[in-house]
Amino acid sequence: MRAPAIRAVGLLSGWGPGAGAVPADAAAAATGCALLTLARPAVTHERFRRSRRESLLGIAAVGAMLEDAGVGAEAIAGERTALLFATAAAYAASNRDFIETRIGGMYFPYTAVAAVPAEAAIEFGITGPYEILVGGPTATLRAVARATALLESGACDRALVLAVEIFEECADLFARARGGLARPLVEGAGCLWLEPGEGTLSFDQRRGVPRETGGARQRFGEMLACEPVMALALARDGSAAGPLRLQGAWRGESARLEWSRNPYRMRRAARPERRRIA
Amino acid sequence: MSAKSERISIVSAGAVTPIGQDLDSFWSGLLDGADGISGVERFPVADLRVGRGGEIKKLTRAVDWRRVPDCRATRLLVSAADDLCEQSGQRALDVEPARLAVVVGTALGGVEEGERALRGGSARRLRGALYDAPARRLARWLGARGPAVTVSTACASGATALAIGAGMLRRGEADAVVAGGYDILCRFVMRGFDGLRSLTRERVRPFDRRRSGLLLGEAAGLVLLRREREAGARRLGTLLGYGSASDATHIAAPDLEGRGIERAVRGALTDAGVGPEAIDFVSAHGTATPLNDSAEAAALRRVLGPRGGAVPVNSIKGALGHTMGAAAALEAIVCLLAGRYGLVPATLGLEERDPACDLDCVQGSPRATRPRVSLSTSLGFGGCNAALVIESA
Numbered sequence: 079m080r081a082p083a084i085r086a087v088g089l090l091s092g093w094g095p096g097a098g099a100v101p102a103d104a105a106a107a108a109t110g111c112a113l114l115t116l117a118r119p120a121v122t123h124e125r126f127r128r129s130r131r132e133s134l135l136g137i138a139a140v141g142a143m144l145e146d147a148g149v150g151a152e153a154i155a156g157e158r159t160a161l162l163f164a165t166a167a168a169y170a171a172s173n174r175d176f177i178e179t180r181i182g183g184m185y186f187p188y189t190a191v192a193a194v195p196a197e198a199a200i201e202f203g204i205t206g207p208y209e210i211l212v213g214g215p216t217a218t219l220r221a222v223a224r225a226t227a228l229l230e231s232g233a234c235d236r237a238l239v240l241a242v243e244i245f246e247e248c249a250d251l252f253a254r255a256r257g258g259l260a261r262p263l264v265e266g267a268g269c270l271w272l273e274p275g276e277g278t279l280s281f282d283q284r285r286g287v288p289r290e291t292g293g294a295r296q297r298f299g300e301m302l303a304c305e306p307v308m309a310l311a312l313a314r315d316g317s318a319a320g321p322l323r324l325q326g327a328w329r330g331e332s333a334r335l336e337w338s339r340n341p342y343r344m345r346r347a348a349r350p351e352r353r354r355i356a
Numbered sequence: 357m358s359a360k361s362e363r364i365s366i367v368s369a370g371a372v373t374p375i376g377q378d379l380d381s382f383w384s385g386l387l388d389g390a391d392g393i394s395g396v397e398r399f400p401v402a403d404l405r406v407g408r409g410g411e412i413k414k415l416t417r418a419v420d421w422r423r424v425p426d427c428r429a430t431r432l433l434v435s436a437a438d439d440l441c442e443q444s445g446q447r448a449l450d451v452e453p454a455r456l457a458v459v460v461g462t463a464l465g466g467v468e469e470g471e472r473a474l475r476g477g478s479a480r481r482l483r484g485a486l487y488d489a490p491a492r493r494l495a496r497w498l499g500a501r502g503p504a505v506t507v508s509t510a511c512a513s514g515a516t517a518l519a520i521g522a523g524m525l526r527r528g529e530a531d532a533v534v535a536g537g538y539d540i541l542c543r544f545v546m547r548g549f550d551g552l553r554s555l556t557r558e559r560v561r562p563f564d565r566r567r568s569g570l571l572l573g574e575a576a577g578l579v580l581l582r583r584e585r586e587a588g589a590r591r592l593g594t595l596l597g598y599g600s601a602s603d604a605t606h607i608a609a610p611d612l613e614g615r616g617i618e619r620a621v622r623g624a625l626t627d628a629g630v631g632p633e634a635i636d637f638v639s640a641h642g643t644a645t646p647l648n649d650s651a652e653a654a655a656l657r658r659v660l661g662p663r664g665g666a667v668p669v670n671s672i673k674g675a676l677g678h679t680m681g682a683a684a685a686l687e688a689i690v691c692l693l694a695g696r697y698g699l700v701p702a703t704l705g706l707e708e709r710d711p712a713c714d715l716d717c718v719q720g721s722p723r724a725t726r727p728r729v730s731l732s733t734s735l736g737f738g739g740c741n742a743a744l745v746i747e748s749a
Contacts, residue, residue, distance in 0.1 A: 079527070157619055161602060167486060170470075177471050177544060183551015187608035189544075190463065191487060191508040192738025199604040199739060205619065208602040208740060209516055212465065212487045212506040220505065227523055233599075233623060251473075255482040282529065283503040285454065329492060331503065 079226045082237070083275030084341040088143030089311045090135065092116055092264040093298065095142070097311035104299035108262040112253070114299065115246045116265040125200075130188050132168040133197035135267035136242045140198050143238070143269040154271075155203035160234040162225050163195035163210045164217040164241045166302040166328065171247035194242050206234045215294075215305040215326025216283055216333040222270070222306070223281035223335065229274050239270040241303040258329070260292075264299035268307030277320065277339035287327040294326070302328075306335075314342050364522040364595045365587035366579045366746070369689045370440025372432055373575040374410035374676055377417055378439045382686075383693050385675065386701035387722050392676050393560065393571055399543045406555035409541050410573020410677030424497060428540045428574075429466050429490040434497050436576035437534065444580050445590070449498075449532065457502035457530035458495040459521040460578075461513025461537035462681035463736065465506070466490055468542040490538070502530045509600070510736025511641075511678065513537050514577060514685030515744050519598035521581045531586065536578035536685035545572060545680070552608065554645060561705040562642035562671035563649050563713040570643045573677025577685035592692040596630065596729070596745040599623025603739030610648050610735050614655030617641075617733055620741040621659045628745035630729060632660050635667055635745075637694055637727030638715075639687040641735050642671025643678050644705065648735060653713035656733070668723055669715045674705030684734040688744050691730035695748020698726035 092114025093099040093107075101107030108114065119134040126134065144151060172189045175181045187193060191210055198204065207228050211217040218241045225237035245252055245263045252263060294309050295301075301308055309324055320339035325332060371378065374392025375385030385392070392410040401407030417435045424434050441449055449456070465487025473482040483489065488506035495504040503524065507516045514537025521535030539545075549555050549572060556569030584594065601623065603616035610616070625632060638660075641652055657664035672690060673679075679686060694700050699722045706719045732744045 157601065166488075169487070170485075173467055173470055173485075173544075174474065176548065177467075177474055183548065186548030186551055187737050189548065190510055190737045192510045192736065192740055193607060196602070196604075196607050196738030196740075199602040200606070203604055205602050205604045205616065207600045207623065208509065209520075209600060210507060210509050210740070212508050216503075217488075217505075220503075224520065224523065227527075231627070233627070251482055255479045281527075283505075285501045329488070333503075 079279045080230050081275045081277045081279035081337050081341060082226050082229055082272035083344045084270055084310065085273050086143050086147035086271040087311045088139045088146055088269040089307060090116055090139055090142060091266040091308065100298045100312060104297060105261060112262050113245055113249055114262055114264045128185055128188060129197060130172050132242050132244050133194050136194040136198045136240055137201050139240060139267035139269040140202055143271055147271060151202050157205045158235040159204045160207035160225060160228045160237040161195055161199055161204045162221040162237060162239050164221045164303040165191065165212065165243060166214040168194055168242045168244055171244055174248055195240060198240060214302045214328030216328045216331050218303045218306040219324060219326050219333040219335050220283060225272050226279050229272065237272045239272065241307050242267045243302045243304050260295035260300040262299045264301050266301045266304030266308065268304050270307060270310060275341060276344045277337060280336045283331060283333040285331055287332045291325045291327040291332055319343055362526045363584035364525055365582050365584045365591045366593050366595055366692060367582050367587050367591045368440060368444040369579045369592060369692065370436045370443055371577045371686060371689060372435040372439065374412050374573055377435060379443050386672060387699060389702065389704055390675060391704060392573060396541065401546060404546060404550040406550055406557055409571050411541050412574055425493055427466060427469055427484050427490065429538060430493040432540060432574065432576040433490055433494040433538050436578045437494060437498060440578045440580060451532045453499050453501040455502055455531035456500040457524055457533045458491055458500050459505040459517045459533055459535045460491045461507045461517035462487060462539055463508060463510050463513060464539050464545055467544050468540060471544055498534060509740040509742060510738050511680050511683055512734035512736040512740040512742035513681040514683060515734045515742035516600065518595060518688060518744060522595050525581055525583050533581040534578055535581055537681040538576035539574060539680035539682055541572055541574040559705050560644045560674045560677065562644045562674055562703050563710055563715065563717045564706045565708040565710040567644040567646060567649060569645055570673065571677040573679040575676060575679035575682040575686060577682050577689055591749050593695060593749045594747040596747050597624040597628025598744055599627055600742045603741065605739060608737055610651045612647065612651055614651035616739055616741040617652055617735055618655040618658055620743040621731065621733060624743035624745045630745060633663065634729045635660060635731045637691065637700055637730040638667055638669040639690045639730060639732040640669050640671045641733050642673055644673060650712045652733060653715050656715060665714060666716055668700045668718050668725060670700055670703045670718045674703055684732065684742065687732045688746055691732055691746045692748055695727050698724060700725055
């Protein structure tokens with residue numbers, strides 16, 4: 079696949095805003111704390127009266143990405159922007175609240191996985207191709223690969239890959255079901271802005287987890303689908319022209335993305351010709 | 357050969373639905389006007405306004421259930437996969453396990469496992485509540501060791517799954533993909549739609565002047581995808597194109613003008629390399645809610661242009677209820693079977709056409725016509741829209 083360039087990254091995490099807040103060793107930095115949370119973004123607009131924390135964090139991540147790019151929302155509005163969303167468990171809190179009847183019927187649509195990208199799409203007017211993948215880091219890595227395919231086919235001019243994970247409302251359940259999760263759990267919301275670039279991107283997903291995939295979690299904790307966004311944000315400061323390799327594992331599967339050239343340092347390519355049917 | 361020019365065949369299909377637990381009985385049920393709607397018995401509904409739906413009373417396929425976790429979502433998927441294996445014949449699924457992938461769509465995943473876990477179930481059940489758990493269990497049952505992927509574009513999920521599966525084949529990630537969708541009828545979703553007042557107390561009447569809402573159903577629909585050059589002679593058809601789009605208007609309701617589904621359809625036609633004049637049949641989303649059907653009809657009229665009133669359209673939701681994550685996969689299968697058998701099933705429940713849904717909805721009895729190229733449209737919560745263009749063999 080023709081590799082995408084990364085134009086901007088928006089990242090919020092339990093460590094603080096951006097990649098600069100991330101420690102060298104999560105376990106040491108967390109000092110025994112099992113969970114690092116993100117506060118609910120403060121919004122007052124009537125439209126958000128029923129919005130859940132995970133949705134507002136998704137919007138905040140897209141906002142942070144726009145800030146990083148130095149452009150306004152109009153730059154991503156419209157049908158030439160694709161939105162791909164990945165999460166392993168962002169829906170768990172709203173599902174639980176609905177099951178335990180802490181919220182009423184009008185909140186039911188917010189229990190859907192699609193609620194998070196829907197709120198972002200509405201807020202920023204994104205009406206292009208739209209896909210949602212469920213899983214941990216492997217889902218986000220696949221979302222980047224799908225975004226690349228959409229860019230390559232000319233279905234969009236830019237693609238946003240959004241990932242959100244929250245844990246606080248279900249912290250007891252994550253503790254019960256902990257199997258395979260690293261410590262600490264770190265809430266996150268991140269968004270990548272991808273555009274046609276240069277070089278190649280390869281992707282594969284397979285059964286089995288190579289030993290080296292644990293490095294990212296050791297550095298910044300368990301972020302599930304947000305892990306690749308965090309890893310890409312951290313890779314931005316690397317001076318090498320490329321290649322850049324990302325790995326992630328989830329429930330016995332691993333996935334790998336490899337850019338032949340550093341996606342932050344490539345010139346953005348001309349838009350592919352848009353195919354039209356008369 | 358470029359990635360895009362690699363044609364993807366739909367080799368076979370499997371289905372478990374309220375009107376039949378294999379492909380043949382599903383199809384004959386649609387042609388015979390079977391009604392899969394009944395009173396829900398599996399969980400309490402007495403406190404709900406509406407307690408009916410497309411419930412499968414008993415899973416009847418001869419599967420060794422001791423090998424399958426006690427999770428209804430997984431069992432629906434395994435039932436459909438068992439049918440798929442039977443329909444495919446031994447050789448079609450005879451691929452190296454590492455080259456067999458699974459891509460399924462769902463709106464609810466293992467949420468019922470979450471309900472059970474919160475009542476004191478085990479940690480294992482809790483892990484089963486994650487929405488991607490049933491797909492992994494299906495992969496295990498199939499012996500597939502390639503990627504196991506879950507998508508959740510709400511009620512358009514099945515279409516997204518087929519498209520992602522096709523992409524995996526084109527990129528050489530797998531040699532065969534079992535793709536489709538599923539969802540179960542459970543208290544979580546019944547209470548949700550009941551609370552939104554989306555469920556009708558009357559009959560489900562897609563595109564009818566008197567339509568008053570939907571009823572939910574449970575089902576699973578799967579297809580086997582392979583690259584055309586490896587598919588063999590026996591196949592149901594070809595997945596020509598896919599498009600998706602976001603409405604960006606409302607968290608639950610569709611765009612009233614159907615602009616999102618229009619973009620998805622135009623994207624699918626472009627991806628397929630065909631124009632609207634090629635479409636012989638539309639397997640519509642047709643939920644029978646006042647908003648969905650008029651928005652979808654308006655979009656189809658705009659896309660199909662002057663032929664909009666002459667292309668046969670049907671909805672299967674009058675027979676099954678809205679099967680959510682399974683709906684798009686089943687509706688794609690209807691496209692294939694309509695082409696194979698030269699019949700378009702009637703839209704059960706449609707009696708008085710709504711002038712606001714000015715389409716050629718097949719009504720009363722099946723129509724003898726053999727669509728070659730069909731369009732399947734899907735809309736879902738969160739402004740999810742997807743469309744597939746399918747060519748029958």
